[in-house]
Amino acid sequence: MGHLLTVATCSLNQWALDWEGNVSRIVDSIHKAKDAGARLRVGPELEICGYGCLDHLIEQDLFLHSFEMLRRILLDETCHGILLDIGMPVQHRNQRFNCRVLCLDGKILMIRPKMWLANDGNYREMRHFTPWMRPRETEQYHLPRILQEIQGATHVLFGDAVISTPDTCFGAETCEELFTPDAPHIAMSLDGVEIFTNSSGSHFSLQKLDTRLQLIMEATRKCGGVYLYANQQGCDGDRLYYDGSAMIIVNGDVVAQGSQFSLNDVEVVTATVDLEEVRAYRSLTSRSFQAARSQAKYQRVQTSFELSTEDEDTDIGRRPTPPINPRFHSVEEEIALCAGCYLWDYLRRSGTAGFLVPLSGGIDSCATATIVFSMCRIVMKAIEEGNAQVIEDVKRIAKYDGEGVLPKTPQALCNQVFTTIYMGMKKQSSQETRGRAKALAEAIGSHHVNLDIDDVYNAQKNLVLQTHNFEPKFRVEGGTNQENLTLQCLQARIRMVTAYEYGQIIPTARNRPGGGSLLVLGSANVGESLRGYLTKYDCSSADINPIGSIDKADLKRFIAWAEKDFNLLCLHDFLTAVPTAELEPITDTYVQSDEADMGMTYQELTIFGRLRKVNKLGPFGMFQRLVHDWNVDRERRPEDDAPAYTPAQVAEKVKRFFHFYAINRHKMTTITPALHCNDYSPDDNRFDLRPFLYPPFWKSWSFKKIDWELEKIEKRRK
Numbered sequence: 001m002g003h004l005l006t007v008a009t010c011s012l013n014q015w016a017l018d019w020e021g022n023v024s025r026i027v028d029s030i031h032k033a034k035d036a037g038a039r040l041r042v043g044p045e046l047e048i049c050g051y052g053c054l055d056h057l058i059e060q061d062l063f064l065h066s067f068e069m070l071r072r073i074l075l076d077e078t079c080h081g082i083l084l085d086i087g088m089p090v091q092h093r094n095q096r097f098n099c100r101v102l103c104l105d106g107k108i109l110m111i112r113p114k115m116w117l118a119n120d121g122n123y124r125e126m127r128h129f130t131p132w133m134r135p136r137e138t139e140q141y142h143l144p145r146i147l148q149e150i151q152g153a154t155h156v157l158f159g160d161a162v163i164s165t166p167d168t169c170f171g172a173e174t175c176e177e178l179f180t181p182d183a184p185h186i187a188m189s190l191d192g193v194e195i196f197t198n199s200s201g202s203h204f205s206l207q208k209l210d211t212r213l214q215l216i217m218e219a220t221r222k223c224g225g226v227y228l229y230a231n232q233q234g235c236d237g238d239r240l241y242y243d244g245s246a247m248i249i250v251n252g253d254v255v256a257q258g259s260q261f262s263l264n265d266v267e268v269v270t271a272t273v274d275l276e277e278v279r280a281y282r283s284l285t286s287r288s289f290q291a292a293r294s295q296a297k298y299q300r301v302q303t304s305f306e307l308s309t310e311d312e313d314t315d316i317g318r319r320p321t322p323p324i325n326p327r328f329h330s331v332e333e334e335i336a337l338c339a340g341c342y343l344w345d346y347l348r349r350s351g352t353a354g355f356l357v358p359l360s361g362g363i364d365s366c367a368t369a370t371i372v373f374s375m376c377r378i379v380m381k382a383i384e385e386g387n388a389q390v391i392e393d394v395k396r397i398a399k400y401d402g403e404g405v406l407p408k409t410p411q412a413l414c415n416q417v418f419t420t421i422y423m424g425m426k427k428q429s430s431q432e433t434r435g436r437a438k439a440l441a442e443a444i445g446s447h448h449v450n451l452d453i454d455d456v457y458n459a460q461k462n463l464v465l466q467t468h469n470f471e472p473k474f475r476v477e478g479g480t481n482q483e484n485l486t487l488q489c490l491q492a493r494i495r496m497v498t499a500y501e502y503g504q505i506i507p508t509a510r511n512r513p514g515g516g517s518l519l520v521l522g523s524a525n526v527g528e529s530l531r532g533y534l535t536k537y538d539c540s541s542a543d544i545n546p547i548g549s550i551d552k553a554d555l556k557r558f559i560a561w562a563e564k565d566f567n568l569l570c571l572h573d574f575l576t577a578v579p580t581a582e583l584e585p586i587t588d589t590y591v592q593s594d595e596a597d598m599g600m601t602y603q604e605l606t607i608f609g610r611l612r613k614v615n616k617l618g619p620f621g622m623f624q625r626l627v628h629d630w631n632v633d634r635e636r637r638p639e640d641d642a643p644a645y646t647p648a649q650v651a652e653k654v655k656r657f658f659h660f661y662a663i664n665r666h667k668m669t670t671i672t673p674a675l676h677c678n679d680y681s682p683d684d685n686r687f688d689l690r691p692f693l694y695p696p697f698w699k700s701w702s703f704k705k706i707d708w709e710l711e712k713i714e715k716r717r718k
Helices: 019-035 051-058 060-075 145-151 184-190 208-223 275-281 285-293 331-350 363-384 388-397 410-417 431-444 454-468 481-509 526-531 552-565 571-576 594-598 602-613 619-629 647-663 701-717
Strands: 004-012 040-042 083-092 095-104 107-113 138-142 155-159 162-164 169-174 195-200 226-234 247-250 253-257 266-274 300-302 354-358 418-424 447-452 518-520
Touching: 004 019, 004 247, 019 040, 019 060, 019 266, 040 195, 040 226, 051 060, 060 083, 060 095, 060 145, 083 107, 083 169, 083 195, 095 169, 107 145, 107 169, 169 184, 184 195, 184 208, 184 285, 195 208, 208 226, 208 247, 208 253, 226 331, 247 266, 253 266, 266 275, 331 354, 331 363, 331 388, 331 518, 331 552, 354 363, 354 410, 354 481, 363 388, 363 410, 363 418, 363 431, 363 552, 363 571, 388 410, 410 418, 410 431, 418 431, 418 481, 431 447, 431 571, 447 481, 454 481, 481 518, 526 602, 526 647, 552 571, 552 602, 594 602, 602 619, 602 647, 619 647, 619 701, 647 701
Parallel strands: 004 040, 004 226, 040 083, 107 155, 162 300, 169 195, 195 226, 354 418, 354 518, 418 447
Antiparallel strands: 004 266, 083 095, 095 107, 138 155, 162 169, 226 247, 247 253
């Protein structure tokens, strides 16, 4: 059959700057790989310090501690007998590099720096690291003193090289390098490298796994070879959730895939592969000619360690791991699992007592509450599977009467760690929203508080009457727009203060052991943030916003899915309700509507958001695109649900969007940190860096260009 060997990759739930915890998980993954018979183990990017260290990566302490932790691993003889590919930062000649340290039996074989750095969207690697700009070149790295005695040398090889064993050759590729057009695995494959390791810190976005998997499958389908993909998993201290899904792919076929969402801190994926299959796959004449012509020759670091043995090859009970169909989750499942796992990591690592959600009776806060219930379901499943870490965390966070007693249902756990609060107003709040909030709380088991804030609201409003002898009124009562806005914002901000008051006192009032506060969760969706349709420092101001980069359509799909999958029949009423902030009095002829207030639909906001961020269009470019996409006169297919507008209406819509986007940009500077789920998030703190004081868009050159273009279009139409 040829050269059979077992290889291992992993997903680790690392935590930025959790030095000893991170090393413990690395060592655990090495032990699991060895127990499975693996002779090569690869781990995630920057696994020793944690990927999300951000500006800690420019601190000298971080480099010192990284080497101290590497020393622990090298001295641990239980980690010997297997080739290790470990991720950590390394400082070389006063430059900082994102590196793979390749080790065997307590010795460093070489250090491979990352060549192509991720530097857009959520990533700022160029801020923290220098790319290695010399492909297939190496030099000597001077080891720190704490490693010289272990190494028995003062220097090791540093640069772009590969490892050669008696039976094969493997090379390291790091995260972003896979996504580049001239990826390192191409040149390595032409030089005879048969195994590629990829160590990633790849964050979750909705449906991103498919892109990632297709890239790896195509890489090995074209080049041949064994590809080991490792990834970070969980929340390591920032807005990102790393979705694991460690994989092993052989010649374009997936042979092993780990879970995409899991509460396991350490997950090791192994497969037995046949190197002869790789060699046979690469026997194409055209490929051989390209390899012979290629100037891409790598320095090979020689080691006598074999990844396969003759004894194992003759074991008739051993066979290559067969291909499998890769697993994908729907968007609805991804929201439930990603946000649920993220919230559990955040809760257990923050040391707080639980979560609180201001439940309005609308679909956004309903979605946030349902995500917390999803978290409780995931936790209960992990308890049933005997996950020791989860059981330990539950005993600490959700303490029950009796030693070692654990919750029996998601609702029981939800009641201990989750509070929902409905903050109504007698004139503004309807019985329907109050009833929906109460029904949802009962269905998921949350500790629910139902109260009215009229007394606080009236006391605050009367301050203006006392100081200026002026009583502001709502628009429906004859007040001006400014009075109307003032009174709406007053209610919204009182709700924020009330939410934090209850979040801090409820654990004590309920006599929950351990004290601490509840983390307040936000419920502003990505469209509202993009449009600025929220009150600054209202209930959108929270500790974490699980739905902050999810659009209304996906939230509705999630709630419709959860209604059936979670058996929460009360969710149906949320789906059919008209979105409303309920900040203005309800009359016989008037009920406030979100979309009417915004002057655009949530569907349109999603389109604006994607064109602005993903397609990188300004006002004029967006008008040019949408005047065709939304053309009222064009022929449409039955499945085409795009809006239909005249060019003048499109121009008005685009101008309105950019006007409100510009005047509300300042709100994004204080927006609640949102779990990143979508690539058009307006998160100012990390993902979407733009000014927050703009010149008036209505007088801008861009808007004038739209007007001139509209004139040309209207002439042609006539």
